[in-house]
Amino acid sequence: MNRRYETVYIFDSALDEPAITEKLNRFHALLTKDGNGTMTNVSHWGKRTMAFKVKKKDTGYYVVAEFQAEGNLLPEYERAVKLDEGVLRYLIVEASREQPKAVVTPGVVAELEELEEEEA
Numbered sequence: 001m002n003r004r005y006e007t008v009y010i011f012d013s014a015l016d017e018p019a020i021t022e023k024l025n026r027f028h029a030l031l032t033k034d035g036n037g038t039m040t041n042v043s044h045w046g047k048r049t050m051a052f053k054v055k056k057k058d059t060g061y062y063v064v065a066e067f068q069a070e071g072n073l074l075p076e077y078e079r080a081v082k083l084d085e086g087v088l089r090y091l092i093v094e095a096s097r098e099q100p101k102a103v104v105t106p107g108v109v110a111e112l113e114e115l116e117e118e119e120a
Contacts, residue, residue: 001070003094004067004068004095005067006095007065007092008063009065010060010088010089012085012088013059013060015061017044017061019086020044023084027084031069036073038068040066042064043064044062047059054089
């Protein structure tokens with residue numbers, strides 16, 4: 001059964017973009033082999049300063065990938081990502097099926113209106 005996943009990669013900022021793209025193609029080939037998975041979106045966020053040093057690096061190249069795959073493909077994929085020295089950090093999560101919707105009750109609306117009147 002295919003599920004939706006997202007992976008955030010932080011690559012070493014010393015790598016150039018073609019090298020990062022080559023690594024991503026290799027990782028994603030593991031997910032799409034035999035037609036058992038599909039890549040839905042790959043977004044390059046570029047170089048960013050990290051909140052704290054990771055492997056003595058201040059900056060990293062961020063990429064977010066969304067895909068659908070069967071669960072049995074993940075161990076091999078995760079092993080390949082983990083062993084790649086160009087990847088400083090990564091996180092794989094199962095994407096939510098629906099975005100949660102805000103629930104507003106009538107009492108909350110009345111309180112918000114009172115606060116707005118007091119401020120005015």
